[in-house]
Amino acid sequence: MSRSSIQSLAAVAVLLACVCTPLKADDAALQKQPLDTAELKKKLESSMPGVRIGEIRPTPWGLYEVVANDLSLFYTDAKGEVGFFGRAVELKSKTDLSQARLQELRRVDFAQLPLDKAIVRVHGNGKRKLALFADPDCPYCREMEPDLAALEDVTIYTFLLPLPSIHPDATRKATLIWCAPDRAKAWDDWMLRGKLPEGSNLSCATPIVELAELAKRFKIEGTPGLVFADGELVPGTLSKSDLEARLAAKARGS
Numbered sequence: 187m188s189r190s191s192i193q194s195l196a197a198v199a200v201l202l203a204c205v206c207t208p209l210k211a212d213d214a215a216l217q218k219q220p221l222d223t224a225e226l227k228k229k230l231e232s233s234m235p236g237v238r239i240g241e242i243r244p245t246p247w248g249l250y251e252v253v254a255n256d257l258s259l260f261y262t263d264a265k266g267e268v269g270f271f272g273r274a275v276e277l278k279s280k281t282d283l284s285q286a287r288l289q290e291l292r293r294v295d296f297a298q299l300p301l302d303k304a305i306v307r308v309h310g311n312g313k314r315k316l317a318l319f320a321d322p323d324c325p326y327c328r329e330m331e332p333d334l335a336a337l338e339d340v341t342i343y344t345f346l347l348p349l350p351s352i353h354p355d356a357t358r359k360a361t362l363i364w365c366a367p368d369r370a371k372a373w374d375d376w377m378l379r380g381k382l383p384e385g386s387n388l389s390c391a392t393p394i395v396e397l398a399e400l401a402k403r404f405k406i407e408g409t410p411g412l413v414f415a416d417g418e419l420v421p422g423t424l425s426k427s428d429l430e431a432r433l434a435a436k437a438r439g440s
Contacts, residue, residue: 190263190310190332193308197435200325201354202219213240215376219350223242223427224243224263224302225390226250226262226266227239227242229265229266229267230242230252230262230266232419233266234254234269235378237254237255238254238256239252239253239254240252240253240254240256241253241411242363245261245274247274249261249263249270250262250263250264251287252393253271253291256291256405257291257292259284259287259288261274262263266364272284274286276328289418289419292415292418292421293417293418294319294404294417294419294421295417296315296413296414296415296416298315299317299323299343299345299400299413300393300396300397300400303345303346303393303396303397304317304343304344304345305343305344305346305363305364305369305370305373306341306342306343306344306370307341307342307344307373307374308341309337309338309339309340309341309342310338310339310340311339312339312340312341312438313340313341313437314339314340314341314415314433314437315340315341315343315344315414315415316337316340316341316342316343316412316413316414316415316429316433317342317344317345317347317412317414318334318342318343318344318345318410318411318412318413319347319397319401319406319409319410319411319413319414320344320345320346320347320409320410320411321347321348321349321352321353321356321360321409322346322348322353322356322359322360322363322373322376322377323346323348323350323352323353323356323359324353324356324409325408326380326422326423327377327409327410328377328411329423330379330423330424331374331377331378333424333425334429335374335378336426337426337429337430337433339367340433343345344373345397345401346360346363346364346392346393346394346397346400347397347406347409347410347411348394349409358388359376359382360392360394361377361390361392361394362382362383362386362387362388363382363383363386364390364392364393364394365381365386365387365388365390365392366385366386367383367385367386372385372386404419405419406419406421407421408421410422412424414433414436415436416436416439418432418436420432
């Protein structure tokens with residue numbers, strides 16, 4: 187077993203051990219009282235300077251779930267004196283409750299995506315929908331492109347998200363691709379064949395700045411970022427089989 191697996195199990199064990207430990211009289215009284223989340227938030231912020239404390243809500247097992255820095259979770263007691271960091275796992279079903287909650291926090295409203303500011307590629311009947319935030323110089327984006335190109339009956343909306351702090355030339359390439367007469371062909375030519383568009387320019391208006399702000403609002407911090415039609419956000423790459431399985435499952439659920 188890897189060291190990270192051991193650490194994760196240890197964290198879960200600590201969390202569950204707390205759940206199973208009988209509450210002291212004063213703690214039990216606190217659990218019966220309505221939680222003053224504003225006061226608890228104030229205590230946590232005082233104890234954890236630099237951490238953005240978000241929503242706080244009770245869990246069925248007696249602790250309180252705290253959203254930190256928008257996309258992280260930890261658990262605390264009613265007094266905000268002890269923090270529990272790790273995964274909460276339902277032992278009977280083996281369900282990772284923390285991961286399920288994190289996926290909920292990452293969910294994106296697909297209807298809010300400005301599809302007119304995307305590079306649109308339609309495969310087959312285009313019935314299934316997939317959005318992609320991508321940097322033209324991102325090696326992981328390029329690694330996934332052949333698998334995206336092989337998908338059938340899907341419309342892929344690609345939002346240009348160059349990350350100049352990592353890839354200094356990415357904004358120039360994104361502009362060349364957006365300003366090309368055929369954006370979808372220009373994207374495929376670059377990502378699949380390493381060929382930038384000819385006859386393009388750097389003077390046309392692009393949505394690059396607006397898309398960077400949109401990505402920040404949706405908490406998309408890197409590329410690739412995949413958004414499925416049901417709002418699930420997946421940061422990082424997926425294989426063709428994983429992409430197909432998710433698209434199929436979501437199509438059945440619609």
